[in-house]
Amino acid sequence: MTEASGRRPAGESVLGALRERPEDQDLWDRLRVRQFPGARINLDPGAIATPAQAVRAAMQGFWDDELFAYPEGQVQRGRAERRRARALAAALWGGDPPALTAGTSEALRTIASALSERLGGSESPLLLTSGHEHPGATAAFEPGFRAAILPDAALRDPAAAGAIAAAQRPAILLLSQVTYTIGQVIPVREIAAAVRAAAPEVFVIVDAAQALGLVPPALTGADFVVASGHKWLFGPPGVGLAWASTRARSELPLLTAGDASEEGGCAGLERRGAHDFSVYAGLAAALDLHAALGQVALKRSRTLAAWLARELHERLLAAGVAHQFFDPVTGEERETPPTADGLLATVSVTLPAVDVEAVCASLQPAGIHVRCVHERRAAGKRTPLLRLGAPCYESTARVRRAVDALVAAVPHAGRV
Structure with a gap:
Protein backbone atom coordinates (compact mmCIF):
# COMPACT_ATOMS: atom_id res chain seq x y z
CA MET A 1 0.00 0.00 0.00
CA THR A 2 1.43 3.39 -0.93
CA GLU A 3 0.88 6.73 0.78
CA ALA A 4 -1.39 7.94 -1.98
CA SER A 5 -2.61 4.50 -2.93
CA GLY A 6 -5.15 5.75 -5.43
CA ARG A 7 -8.00 3.92 -3.70
CA ARG A 8 -11.36 5.09 -4.95
CA PRO A 9 -14.55 4.83 -2.89
CA ALA A 10 -16.38 1.55 -3.40
CA GLY A 11 -19.39 2.00 -5.63
CA GLU A 12 -17.93 5.05 -7.37
CA SER A 13 -20.25 4.53 -10.35
CA VAL A 14 -23.18 5.00 -7.96
CA LEU A 15 -21.60 8.15 -6.53
CA GLY A 16 -21.09 9.58 -9.99
CA ALA A 17 -24.68 8.80 -10.94
CA LEU A 18 -25.96 10.45 -7.76
CA ARG A 19 -24.22 13.68 -8.67
CA GLU A 20 -26.13 13.58 -11.95
CA ARG A 21 -29.45 12.34 -10.53
CA PRO A 22 -29.63 13.28 -6.83
CA GLU A 23 -33.40 12.70 -6.71
CA ASP A 24 -33.14 9.06 -7.76
CA GLN A 25 -34.25 6.99 -4.75
CA ASP A 26 -32.99 3.79 -6.34
CA LEU A 27 -29.46 5.20 -6.42
CA TRP A 28 -29.60 6.14 -2.74
CA ASP A 29 -30.83 2.63 -1.94
CA ARG A 30 -27.91 1.19 -3.88
CA LEU A 31 -25.50 3.45 -1.98
CA ARG A 32 -26.97 2.30 1.34
CA VAL A 33 -26.69 -1.38 0.41
CA ARG A 34 -23.07 -0.95 -0.72
CA GLN A 35 -21.77 1.46 1.90
CA PHE A 36 -24.16 1.17 4.89
CA PRO A 37 -25.66 -2.33 4.82
CA GLY A 38 -27.53 -3.85 7.72
CA ALA A 39 -31.00 -3.93 9.23
CA ARG A 40 -30.37 -1.44 12.04
CA ILE A 41 -31.65 2.10 11.50
CA ASN A 42 -29.18 4.54 13.02
CA LEU A 43 -30.84 7.94 13.29
CA ASP A 44 -28.21 9.03 15.81
CA PRO A 45 -25.24 9.95 13.59
CA GLY A 46 -24.73 13.06 15.72
CA ALA A 47 -23.41 10.70 18.42
CA ILE A 48 -21.71 7.85 16.56
CA ALA A 49 -22.57 7.40 12.91
CA THR A 50 -22.47 4.11 11.04
CA PRO A 51 -19.03 3.92 9.39
CA ALA A 52 -19.12 3.45 5.63
CA GLN A 53 -18.01 0.13 4.20
CA ALA A 54 -15.18 2.00 2.42
CA VAL A 55 -13.98 3.16 5.84
CA ARG A 56 -14.05 -0.34 7.28
CA ALA A 57 -12.29 -1.77 4.23
CA ALA A 58 -9.54 0.87 4.44
CA MET A 59 -8.94 0.08 8.11
CA GLN A 60 -8.82 -3.64 7.43
CA GLY A 61 -6.53 -3.10 4.45
CA PHE A 62 -4.17 -1.06 6.62
CA TRP A 63 -3.11 -4.29 8.33
CA ASP A 64 -2.09 -6.07 5.13
CA ASP A 65 1.42 -7.59 4.95
CA GLU A 66 1.19 -8.90 8.54
CA LEU A 67 1.57 -5.38 9.84
CA PHE A 68 0.38 -6.51 13.27
CA ALA A 69 3.80 -8.16 13.61
CA TYR A 70 5.76 -5.22 12.19
CA PRO A 71 5.78 -2.31 14.70
CA GLU A 72 7.89 0.08 12.63
CA GLY A 73 5.74 -0.66 9.61
CA GLN A 74 2.65 0.33 11.59
CA VAL A 75 4.23 3.66 12.50
CA GLN A 76 5.40 4.43 8.97
CA ARG A 77 2.12 3.46 7.33
CA GLY A 78 0.20 5.35 10.01
CA ARG A 79 2.22 8.49 9.27
CA ALA A 80 1.56 8.12 5.56
CA GLU A 81 -2.18 7.75 6.07
CA ARG A 82 -2.19 10.64 8.51
CA ARG A 83 -0.50 12.88 5.95
CA ARG A 84 -3.01 11.78 3.33
CA ALA A 85 -5.98 12.53 5.58
CA ARG A 86 -4.57 15.95 6.45
CA ALA A 87 -4.07 16.77 2.79
CA LEU A 88 -7.60 15.66 1.91
CA ALA A 89 -9.04 17.87 4.68
CA ALA A 90 -7.03 20.86 3.46
CA ALA A 91 -8.22 20.26 -0.11
CA LEU A 92 -11.84 20.05 1.03
CA TRP A 93 -12.00 23.03 3.37
CA GLY A 94 -8.88 25.12 2.87
CA GLY A 95 -6.58 26.40 5.56
CA ASP A 96 -3.54 24.60 6.86
CA PRO A 97 -3.72 20.82 7.19
CA PRO A 98 -5.38 20.04 10.53
CA ALA A 291 -15.59 14.60 -1.44
CA ALA A 292 -17.23 12.21 -3.90
CA LEU A 293 -20.75 12.87 -2.60
CA GLY A 294 -20.34 16.63 -2.37
CA GLN A 295 -23.39 18.82 -1.89
CA VAL A 296 -25.84 16.13 -3.00
CA ALA A 297 -25.48 14.47 0.40
CA LEU A 298 -26.46 17.64 2.29
CA LYS A 299 -29.41 18.26 -0.02
CA ARG A 300 -30.56 14.68 0.46
CA SER A 301 -30.25 14.90 4.26
CA ARG A 302 -32.17 18.18 4.32
CA THR A 303 -34.97 16.73 2.22
CA LEU A 304 -35.12 13.54 4.27
CA ALA A 305 -35.03 15.45 7.59
CA ALA A 306 -37.92 17.66 6.48
CA TRP A 307 -39.89 14.59 5.42
CA LEU A 308 -39.12 12.93 8.77
CA ALA A 309 -40.32 16.03 10.66
CA ARG A 310 -43.60 16.14 8.75
CA GLU A 311 -44.21 12.42 9.19
CA LEU A 312 -43.46 12.57 12.91
CA HIS A 313 -45.68 15.64 13.33
CA GLU A 314 -48.65 14.02 11.62
CA ARG A 315 -48.29 10.79 13.57
CA LEU A 316 -47.95 12.54 16.93
CA LEU A 317 -50.96 14.73 16.17
CA ALA A 318 -53.03 11.68 15.26
CA ALA A 319 -51.97 10.01 18.52
CA GLY A 320 -52.84 13.11 20.55
CA VAL A 321 -49.27 13.54 21.82
CA ALA A 322 -48.29 17.13 22.66
CA HIS A 323 -45.01 18.11 21.04
CA GLN A 324 -43.00 21.03 19.73
CA PHE A 325 -40.15 21.27 17.27
CA PHE A 326 -37.09 23.49 17.49
CA ASP A 327 -36.37 25.94 14.72
CA PRO A 328 -32.78 25.32 13.54
CA VAL A 329 -32.32 28.98 12.58
CA THR A 330 -33.72 30.79 15.62
CA GLY A 331 -33.54 28.00 18.19
CA GLU A 332 -37.09 28.75 19.25
CA GLU A 333 -39.84 26.21 19.79
CA ARG A 334 -42.56 26.00 17.16
CA GLU A 335 -45.79 24.07 16.70
CA THR A 336 -45.10 23.12 13.09
CA PRO A 337 -42.20 21.05 11.76
CA PRO A 338 -39.22 22.87 10.21
CA THR A 339 -38.83 22.86 6.45
CA ALA A 340 -35.89 21.73 4.34
CA ASP A 341 -34.59 25.25 3.69
CA GLY A 342 -33.82 25.75 7.38
CA LEU A 343 -32.59 22.27 8.22
CA LEU A 344 -29.21 20.62 7.96
CA ALA A 345 -29.80 17.00 8.87
CA THR A 346 -31.34 16.80 12.34
CA VAL A 347 -34.80 17.22 13.79
CA SER A 348 -35.23 18.00 17.48
CA VAL A 349 -38.59 17.71 19.18
CA THR A 350 -39.75 17.97 22.77
CA LEU A 351 -42.52 15.77 24.19
CA PRO A 352 -43.41 17.55 27.45
CA ALA A 353 -45.52 14.76 28.98
CA VAL A 354 -43.44 11.77 27.86
CA ASP A 355 -40.45 9.98 29.36
CA VAL A 356 -38.19 10.53 26.36
CA GLU A 357 -35.36 8.41 27.72
CA ALA A 358 -37.72 5.45 28.04
CA VAL A 359 -38.80 5.92 24.41
CA CYS A 360 -35.20 5.85 23.19
CA ALA A 361 -34.38 2.78 25.28
CA SER A 362 -37.47 0.90 24.09
CA LEU A 363 -36.51 1.33 20.43
CA GLN A 364 -33.04 -0.18 20.73
CA PRO A 365 -34.12 -3.86 20.85
CA ALA A 366 -35.90 -3.25 17.53
CA GLY A 367 -32.65 -1.98 16.00
CA ILE A 368 -33.77 1.66 15.87
CA HIS A 369 -31.49 4.28 17.39
CA VAL A 370 -32.39 7.88 18.22
CA ARG A 371 -30.97 10.23 20.85
CA CYS A 372 -32.34 11.67 24.07
CA VAL A 373 -30.60 14.98 24.74
CA HIS A 374 -30.88 16.97 27.93
CA GLU A 375 -31.04 20.54 26.70
CA ARG A 376 -29.85 23.16 29.15
CA ARG A 377 -32.28 25.99 29.72
CA ALA A 378 -32.36 29.10 31.92
CA ALA A 379 -31.39 28.66 35.57
CA GLY A 380 -29.70 25.37 34.78
CA LYS A 381 -32.90 23.48 34.02
CA ARG A 382 -32.36 20.63 31.59
CA THR A 383 -35.25 19.52 29.42
CA PRO A 384 -35.07 16.11 27.67
CA LEU A 385 -35.80 16.12 23.97
CA LEU A 386 -35.61 13.73 21.06
CA ARG A 387 -32.95 14.33 18.41
CA LEU A 388 -33.27 12.42 15.16
CA GLY A 389 -30.68 12.58 12.41
CA ALA A 390 -31.31 11.92 8.74
CA PRO A 391 -28.20 10.41 7.13
CA CYS A 392 -28.26 10.87 3.38
CA TYR A 393 -28.26 7.17 2.57
CA GLU A 394 -31.46 6.32 4.45
CA SER A 395 -34.79 5.71 2.70
CA THR A 396 -38.22 7.09 3.50
CA ALA A 397 -39.47 3.54 4.00
CA ARG A 398 -36.90 2.81 6.71
CA VAL A 399 -37.38 6.21 8.34
CA ARG A 400 -41.16 5.66 8.35
CA ARG A 401 -40.59 2.35 10.12
CA ALA A 402 -38.58 4.17 12.77
CA VAL A 403 -41.25 6.87 13.19
CA ASP A 404 -43.97 4.22 13.48
CA ALA A 405 -42.03 2.43 16.21
CA LEU A 406 -41.29 5.70 18.01
CA VAL A 407 -44.92 6.82 18.11
CA ALA A 408 -46.05 3.35 19.15
CA ALA A 409 -43.58 3.44 22.05
CA VAL A 410 -44.88 6.74 23.45
CA PRO A 411 -47.95 5.38 25.32
CA HIS A 412 -45.78 2.77 27.04
CA ALA A 413 -42.98 5.15 28.02
CA GLY A 414 -44.80 6.68 30.95
CA ARG A 415 -45.22 10.26 32.03
CA VAL A 416 -42.50 12.59 33.24
Whole structure:
Protein backbone atom coordinates (compact mmCIF):
# COMPACT_ATOMS: atom_id res chain seq x y z
CA MET A 1 0.00 0.00 0.00
CA THR A 2 1.43 3.39 -0.93
CA GLU A 3 0.88 6.73 0.78
CA ALA A 4 -1.39 7.94 -1.98
CA SER A 5 -2.61 4.50 -2.93
CA GLY A 6 -5.15 5.75 -5.43
CA ARG A 7 -8.00 3.92 -3.70
CA ARG A 8 -11.36 5.09 -4.95
CA PRO A 9 -14.55 4.83 -2.89
CA ALA A 10 -16.38 1.55 -3.40
CA GLY A 11 -19.39 2.00 -5.63
CA GLU A 12 -17.93 5.05 -7.37
CA SER A 13 -20.25 4.53 -10.35
CA VAL A 14 -23.18 5.00 -7.96
CA LEU A 15 -21.60 8.15 -6.53
CA GLY A 16 -21.09 9.58 -9.99
CA ALA A 17 -24.68 8.80 -10.94
CA LEU A 18 -25.96 10.45 -7.76
CA ARG A 19 -24.22 13.68 -8.67
CA GLU A 20 -26.13 13.58 -11.95
CA ARG A 21 -29.45 12.34 -10.53
CA PRO A 22 -29.63 13.28 -6.83
CA GLU A 23 -33.40 12.70 -6.71
CA ASP A 24 -33.14 9.06 -7.76
CA GLN A 25 -34.25 6.99 -4.75
CA ASP A 26 -32.99 3.79 -6.34
CA LEU A 27 -29.46 5.20 -6.42
CA TRP A 28 -29.60 6.14 -2.74
CA ASP A 29 -30.83 2.63 -1.94
CA ARG A 30 -27.91 1.19 -3.88
CA LEU A 31 -25.50 3.45 -1.98
CA ARG A 32 -26.97 2.30 1.34
CA VAL A 33 -26.69 -1.38 0.41
CA ARG A 34 -23.07 -0.95 -0.72
CA GLN A 35 -21.77 1.46 1.90
CA PHE A 36 -24.16 1.17 4.89
CA PRO A 37 -25.66 -2.33 4.82
CA GLY A 38 -27.53 -3.85 7.72
CA ALA A 39 -31.00 -3.93 9.23
CA ARG A 40 -30.37 -1.44 12.04
CA ILE A 41 -31.65 2.10 11.50
CA ASN A 42 -29.18 4.54 13.02
CA LEU A 43 -30.84 7.94 13.29
CA ASP A 44 -28.21 9.03 15.81
CA PRO A 45 -25.24 9.95 13.59
CA GLY A 46 -24.73 13.06 15.72
CA ALA A 47 -23.41 10.70 18.42
CA ILE A 48 -21.71 7.85 16.56
CA ALA A 49 -22.57 7.40 12.91
CA THR A 50 -22.47 4.11 11.04
CA PRO A 51 -19.03 3.92 9.39
CA ALA A 52 -19.12 3.45 5.63
CA GLN A 53 -18.01 0.13 4.20
CA ALA A 54 -15.18 2.00 2.42
CA VAL A 55 -13.98 3.16 5.84
CA ARG A 56 -14.05 -0.34 7.28
CA ALA A 57 -12.29 -1.77 4.23
CA ALA A 58 -9.54 0.87 4.44
CA MET A 59 -8.94 0.08 8.11
CA GLN A 60 -8.82 -3.64 7.43
CA GLY A 61 -6.53 -3.10 4.45
CA PHE A 62 -4.17 -1.06 6.62
CA TRP A 63 -3.11 -4.29 8.33
CA ASP A 64 -2.09 -6.07 5.13
CA ASP A 65 1.42 -7.59 4.95
CA GLU A 66 1.19 -8.90 8.54
CA LEU A 67 1.57 -5.38 9.84
CA PHE A 68 0.38 -6.51 13.27
CA ALA A 69 3.80 -8.16 13.61
CA TYR A 70 5.76 -5.22 12.19
CA PRO A 71 5.78 -2.31 14.70
CA GLU A 72 7.89 0.08 12.63
CA GLY A 73 5.74 -0.66 9.61
CA GLN A 74 2.65 0.33 11.59
CA VAL A 75 4.23 3.66 12.50
CA GLN A 76 5.40 4.43 8.97
CA ARG A 77 2.12 3.46 7.33
CA GLY A 78 0.20 5.35 10.01
CA ARG A 79 2.22 8.49 9.27
CA ALA A 80 1.56 8.12 5.56
CA GLU A 81 -2.18 7.75 6.07
CA ARG A 82 -2.19 10.64 8.51
CA ARG A 83 -0.50 12.88 5.95
CA ARG A 84 -3.01 11.78 3.33
CA ALA A 85 -5.98 12.53 5.58
CA ARG A 86 -4.57 15.95 6.45
CA ALA A 87 -4.07 16.77 2.79
CA LEU A 88 -7.60 15.66 1.91
CA ALA A 89 -9.04 17.87 4.68
CA ALA A 90 -7.03 20.86 3.46
CA ALA A 91 -8.22 20.26 -0.11
CA LEU A 92 -11.84 20.05 1.03
CA TRP A 93 -12.00 23.03 3.37
CA GLY A 94 -8.88 25.12 2.87
CA GLY A 95 -6.58 26.40 5.56
CA ASP A 96 -3.54 24.60 6.86
CA PRO A 97 -3.72 20.82 7.19
CA PRO A 98 -5.38 20.04 10.53
CA ALA A 99 -4.03 18.02 13.40
CA LEU A 100 -5.62 14.59 13.71
CA THR A 101 -6.78 14.11 17.27
CA ALA A 102 -8.31 11.35 19.37
CA GLY A 103 -11.62 13.24 19.25
CA THR A 104 -13.23 16.58 20.04
CA SER A 105 -13.44 16.21 23.82
CA GLU A 106 -9.83 15.12 24.19
CA ALA A 107 -8.61 17.92 21.92
CA LEU A 108 -10.50 20.46 24.01
CA ARG A 109 -8.93 19.14 27.20
CA THR A 110 -5.48 19.70 25.70
CA ILE A 111 -6.46 23.17 24.48
CA ALA A 112 -7.87 24.04 27.91
CA SER A 113 -4.58 23.01 29.56
CA ALA A 114 -2.58 25.12 27.12
CA LEU A 115 -4.84 28.14 27.68
CA SER A 116 -4.73 27.70 31.44
CA GLU A 117 -0.93 27.81 31.26
CA ARG A 118 -1.03 30.88 29.00
CA LEU A 119 -3.72 32.83 30.85
CA GLY A 120 -3.11 31.74 34.42
CA GLY A 121 -2.87 34.47 37.02
CA SER A 122 -4.46 35.66 40.20
CA GLU A 123 -7.94 35.46 38.70
CA SER A 124 -9.43 32.54 36.81
CA PRO A 125 -9.88 33.33 33.09
CA LEU A 126 -13.45 33.91 31.95
CA LEU A 127 -14.97 31.53 29.41
CA LEU A 128 -17.90 32.94 27.43
CA THR A 129 -20.04 30.14 26.04
CA SER A 130 -23.64 29.05 25.47
CA GLY A 131 -26.11 26.79 27.21
CA HIS A 132 -26.06 24.44 24.24
CA GLU A 133 -22.51 23.14 24.43
CA HIS A 134 -21.76 19.46 24.78
CA PRO A 135 -20.92 18.50 28.39
CA GLY A 136 -17.65 17.01 27.17
CA ALA A 137 -16.67 20.40 25.77
CA THR A 138 -17.49 22.52 28.80
CA ALA A 139 -16.06 19.95 31.22
CA ALA A 140 -12.60 20.64 29.79
CA PHE A 141 -12.80 24.18 31.18
CA GLU A 142 -14.41 23.48 34.54
CA PRO A 143 -11.16 23.38 36.53
CA GLY A 144 -9.48 26.77 36.66
CA PHE A 145 -11.94 28.81 34.58
CA ARG A 146 -14.99 30.95 35.31
CA ALA A 147 -17.93 30.68 32.92
CA ALA A 148 -20.51 33.15 31.61
CA ILE A 149 -23.42 31.95 29.50
CA LEU A 150 -24.62 33.86 26.47
CA PRO A 151 -28.43 34.07 26.43
CA ASP A 152 -30.11 32.26 23.58
CA ALA A 153 -31.08 35.56 21.95
CA ALA A 154 -27.40 36.50 21.61
CA LEU A 155 -26.73 33.32 19.62
CA ARG A 156 -28.60 34.88 16.70
CA ASP A 157 -27.55 38.49 17.36
CA PRO A 158 -23.79 39.11 17.07
CA ALA A 159 -24.20 42.72 18.24
CA ALA A 160 -25.78 41.51 21.48
CA ALA A 161 -22.96 39.01 21.97
CA GLY A 162 -20.45 41.80 21.39
CA ALA A 163 -22.14 44.00 23.99
CA ILE A 164 -21.96 41.19 26.53
CA ALA A 165 -18.29 40.65 25.73
CA ALA A 166 -17.61 44.36 26.21
CA ALA A 167 -19.05 44.15 29.70
CA GLN A 168 -17.58 40.75 30.64
CA ARG A 169 -14.18 40.92 28.87
CA PRO A 170 -13.86 37.15 28.32
CA ALA A 171 -10.52 35.47 27.75
CA ILE A 172 -12.09 32.62 25.75
CA LEU A 173 -15.15 32.26 23.53
CA LEU A 174 -16.37 28.68 23.04
CA LEU A 175 -19.32 28.10 20.70
CA SER A 176 -20.69 25.24 18.65
CA GLN A 177 -21.07 25.87 14.94
CA VAL A 178 -24.12 23.60 15.05
CA THR A 179 -25.54 22.80 18.49
CA TYR A 180 -25.74 19.19 19.57
CA THR A 181 -29.02 19.87 21.36
CA ILE A 182 -31.40 21.30 18.78
CA GLY A 183 -29.28 21.43 15.64
CA GLN A 184 -29.26 25.24 15.62
CA VAL A 185 -26.82 26.79 13.16
CA ILE A 186 -24.92 29.50 15.04
CA PRO A 187 -23.37 32.43 13.12
CA VAL A 188 -20.05 31.78 14.82
CA ARG A 189 -17.95 33.87 12.43
CA GLU A 190 -20.07 36.96 13.02
CA ILE A 191 -20.29 36.42 16.77
CA ALA A 192 -16.53 35.82 16.99
CA ALA A 193 -15.85 39.07 15.13
CA ALA A 194 -18.17 41.03 17.44
CA VAL A 195 -16.66 39.50 20.57
CA ARG A 196 -13.11 40.07 19.35
CA ALA A 197 -13.91 43.72 18.61
CA ALA A 198 -14.92 44.11 22.28
CA ALA A 199 -12.18 41.87 23.70
CA PRO A 200 -9.25 41.84 21.22
CA GLU A 201 -7.19 39.26 23.13
CA VAL A 202 -9.96 36.68 23.29
CA PHE A 203 -9.19 33.14 22.10
CA VAL A 204 -12.01 31.85 19.89
CA ILE A 205 -12.80 28.12 19.92
CA VAL A 206 -15.36 26.67 17.51
CA ASP A 207 -16.79 23.22 18.23
CA ALA A 208 -17.62 21.86 14.78
CA ALA A 209 -18.34 18.29 15.90
CA GLN A 210 -21.97 18.50 14.72
CA ALA A 211 -21.11 20.57 11.66
CA LEU A 212 -18.28 18.77 9.88
CA GLY A 213 -19.66 16.69 7.05
CA LEU A 214 -22.73 18.94 6.75
CA VAL A 215 -21.19 22.39 6.36
CA PRO A 216 -17.56 23.55 6.04
CA PRO A 217 -15.79 24.24 9.35
CA ALA A 218 -15.89 27.90 10.38
CA LEU A 219 -12.14 28.52 10.17
CA THR A 220 -12.26 32.28 9.59
CA GLY A 221 -11.68 34.24 12.78
CA ALA A 222 -11.19 31.17 14.98
CA ASP A 223 -8.10 30.29 16.97
CA PHE A 224 -9.22 26.67 17.18
CA VAL A 225 -11.77 24.60 15.32
CA VAL A 226 -12.27 21.09 16.66
CA ALA A 227 -14.38 18.38 15.04
CA SER A 228 -15.14 14.66 15.03
CA GLY A 229 -14.54 12.15 12.29
CA HIS A 230 -17.16 9.68 13.52
CA LYS A 231 -20.31 11.76 13.11
CA TRP A 232 -21.49 13.23 9.80
CA LEU A 233 -18.34 12.15 7.98
CA PHE A 234 -19.28 8.48 8.69
CA GLY A 235 -15.70 7.80 9.70
CA PRO A 236 -14.23 5.61 12.45
CA PRO A 237 -14.56 6.36 16.17
CA GLY A 238 -11.37 7.48 17.84
CA VAL A 239 -10.19 10.18 15.45
CA GLY A 240 -10.98 13.89 15.08
CA LEU A 241 -9.63 17.00 13.41
CA ALA A 242 -8.37 20.26 14.89
CA TRP A 243 -7.29 23.46 13.19
CA ALA A 244 -5.18 26.03 15.05
CA SER A 245 -4.47 29.61 14.02
CA THR A 246 -1.00 31.04 13.60
CA ARG A 247 -1.54 33.03 16.77
CA ALA A 248 -2.53 29.92 18.75
CA ARG A 249 0.51 28.02 17.56
CA SER A 250 2.85 30.87 18.39
CA GLU A 251 1.42 31.73 21.83
CA LEU A 252 0.71 28.23 23.14
CA PRO A 253 3.97 26.23 23.08
CA LEU A 254 2.28 23.24 24.69
CA LEU A 255 0.45 22.65 21.42
CA THR A 256 3.51 22.68 19.19
CA ALA A 257 5.58 20.31 21.28
CA GLY A 258 5.99 16.93 19.63
CA ASP A 259 7.40 15.29 16.54
CA ALA A 260 9.00 18.03 14.45
CA SER A 261 9.15 15.67 11.46
CA GLU A 262 5.36 15.72 11.18
CA GLU A 263 4.40 18.61 8.95
CA GLY A 264 1.20 20.59 9.43
CA GLY A 265 -1.25 20.80 12.29
CA CYS A 266 -0.34 21.02 15.96
CA ALA A 267 1.73 18.07 17.10
CA GLY A 268 0.69 18.68 20.70
CA LEU A 269 -2.93 17.93 19.79
CA GLU A 270 -2.16 14.61 18.15
CA ARG A 271 -2.19 11.20 19.74
CA ARG A 272 1.24 9.92 20.69
CA GLY A 273 2.70 6.49 21.31
CA ALA A 274 1.23 3.19 20.26
CA HIS A 275 -2.41 3.26 19.19
CA ASP A 276 -4.63 1.99 16.40
CA PHE A 277 -3.01 3.71 13.40
CA SER A 278 -5.61 2.26 11.05
CA VAL A 279 -8.06 5.01 12.06
CA TYR A 280 -6.13 7.42 9.82
CA ALA A 281 -6.74 5.16 6.83
CA GLY A 282 -10.41 5.05 7.84
CA LEU A 283 -10.62 8.82 8.13
CA ALA A 284 -8.97 9.27 4.73
CA ALA A 285 -11.56 6.91 3.21
CA ALA A 286 -14.34 8.89 4.88
CA LEU A 287 -12.97 12.13 3.45
CA ASP A 288 -12.74 10.51 0.02
CA LEU A 289 -16.38 9.50 0.24
CA HIS A 290 -17.41 12.95 1.46
CA ALA A 291 -15.59 14.60 -1.44
CA ALA A 292 -17.23 12.21 -3.90
CA LEU A 293 -20.75 12.87 -2.60
CA GLY A 294 -20.34 16.63 -2.37
CA GLN A 295 -23.39 18.82 -1.89
CA VAL A 296 -25.84 16.13 -3.00
CA ALA A 297 -25.48 14.47 0.40
CA LEU A 298 -26.46 17.64 2.29
CA LYS A 299 -29.41 18.26 -0.02
CA ARG A 300 -30.56 14.68 0.46
CA SER A 301 -30.25 14.90 4.26
CA ARG A 302 -32.17 18.18 4.32
CA THR A 303 -34.97 16.73 2.22
CA LEU A 304 -35.12 13.54 4.27
CA ALA A 305 -35.03 15.45 7.59
CA ALA A 306 -37.92 17.66 6.48
CA TRP A 307 -39.89 14.59 5.42
CA LEU A 308 -39.12 12.93 8.77
CA ALA A 309 -40.32 16.03 10.66
CA ARG A 310 -43.60 16.14 8.75
CA GLU A 311 -44.21 12.42 9.19
CA LEU A 312 -43.46 12.57 12.91
CA HIS A 313 -45.68 15.64 13.33
CA GLU A 314 -48.65 14.02 11.62
CA ARG A 315 -48.29 10.79 13.57
CA LEU A 316 -47.95 12.54 16.93
CA LEU A 317 -50.96 14.73 16.17
CA ALA A 318 -53.03 11.68 15.26
CA ALA A 319 -51.97 10.01 18.52
CA GLY A 320 -52.84 13.11 20.55
CA VAL A 321 -49.27 13.54 21.82
CA ALA A 322 -48.29 17.13 22.66
CA HIS A 323 -45.01 18.11 21.04
CA GLN A 324 -43.00 21.03 19.73
CA PHE A 325 -40.15 21.27 17.27
CA PHE A 326 -37.09 23.49 17.49
CA ASP A 327 -36.37 25.94 14.72
CA PRO A 328 -32.78 25.32 13.54
CA VAL A 329 -32.32 28.98 12.58
CA THR A 330 -33.72 30.79 15.62
CA GLY A 331 -33.54 28.00 18.19
CA GLU A 332 -37.09 28.75 19.25
CA GLU A 333 -39.84 26.21 19.79
CA ARG A 334 -42.56 26.00 17.16
CA GLU A 335 -45.79 24.07 16.70
CA THR A 336 -45.10 23.12 13.09
CA PRO A 337 -42.20 21.05 11.76
CA PRO A 338 -39.22 22.87 10.21
CA THR A 339 -38.83 22.86 6.45
CA ALA A 340 -35.89 21.73 4.34
CA ASP A 341 -34.59 25.25 3.69
CA GLY A 342 -33.82 25.75 7.38
CA LEU A 343 -32.59 22.27 8.22
CA LEU A 344 -29.21 20.62 7.96
CA ALA A 345 -29.80 17.00 8.87
CA THR A 346 -31.34 16.80 12.34
CA VAL A 347 -34.80 17.22 13.79
CA SER A 348 -35.23 18.00 17.48
CA VAL A 349 -38.59 17.71 19.18
CA THR A 350 -39.75 17.97 22.77
CA LEU A 351 -42.52 15.77 24.19
CA PRO A 352 -43.41 17.55 27.45
CA ALA A 353 -45.52 14.76 28.98
CA VAL A 354 -43.44 11.77 27.86
CA ASP A 355 -40.45 9.98 29.36
CA VAL A 356 -38.19 10.53 26.36
CA GLU A 357 -35.36 8.41 27.72
CA ALA A 358 -37.72 5.45 28.04
CA VAL A 359 -38.80 5.92 24.41
CA CYS A 360 -35.20 5.85 23.19
CA ALA A 361 -34.38 2.78 25.28
CA SER A 362 -37.47 0.90 24.09
CA LEU A 363 -36.51 1.33 20.43
CA GLN A 364 -33.04 -0.18 20.73
CA PRO A 365 -34.12 -3.86 20.85
CA ALA A 366 -35.90 -3.25 17.53
CA GLY A 367 -32.65 -1.98 16.00
CA ILE A 368 -33.77 1.66 15.87
CA HIS A 369 -31.49 4.28 17.39
CA VAL A 370 -32.39 7.88 18.22
CA ARG A 371 -30.97 10.23 20.85
CA CYS A 372 -32.34 11.67 24.07
CA VAL A 373 -30.60 14.98 24.74
CA HIS A 374 -30.88 16.97 27.93
CA GLU A 375 -31.04 20.54 26.70
CA ARG A 376 -29.85 23.16 29.15
CA ARG A 377 -32.28 25.99 29.72
CA ALA A 378 -32.36 29.10 31.92
CA ALA A 379 -31.39 28.66 35.57
CA GLY A 380 -29.70 25.37 34.78
CA LYS A 381 -32.90 23.48 34.02
CA ARG A 382 -32.36 20.63 31.59
CA THR A 383 -35.25 19.52 29.42
CA PRO A 384 -35.07 16.11 27.67
CA LEU A 385 -35.80 16.12 23.97
CA LEU A 386 -35.61 13.73 21.06
CA ARG A 387 -32.95 14.33 18.41
CA LEU A 388 -33.27 12.42 15.16
CA GLY A 389 -30.68 12.58 12.41
CA ALA A 390 -31.31 11.92 8.74
CA PRO A 391 -28.20 10.41 7.13
CA CYS A 392 -28.26 10.87 3.38
CA TYR A 393 -28.26 7.17 2.57
CA GLU A 394 -31.46 6.32 4.45
CA SER A 395 -34.79 5.71 2.70
CA THR A 396 -38.22 7.09 3.50
CA ALA A 397 -39.47 3.54 4.00
CA ARG A 398 -36.90 2.81 6.71
CA VAL A 399 -37.38 6.21 8.34
CA ARG A 400 -41.16 5.66 8.35
CA ARG A 401 -40.59 2.35 10.12
CA ALA A 402 -38.58 4.17 12.77
CA VAL A 403 -41.25 6.87 13.19
CA ASP A 404 -43.97 4.22 13.48
CA ALA A 405 -42.03 2.43 16.21
CA LEU A 406 -41.29 5.70 18.01
CA VAL A 407 -44.92 6.82 18.11
CA ALA A 408 -46.05 3.35 19.15
CA ALA A 409 -43.58 3.44 22.05
CA VAL A 410 -44.88 6.74 23.45
CA PRO A 411 -47.95 5.38 25.32
CA HIS A 412 -45.78 2.77 27.04
CA ALA A 413 -42.98 5.15 28.02
CA GLY A 414 -44.80 6.68 30.95
CA ARG A 415 -45.22 10.26 32.03
CA VAL A 416 -42.50 12.59 33.24
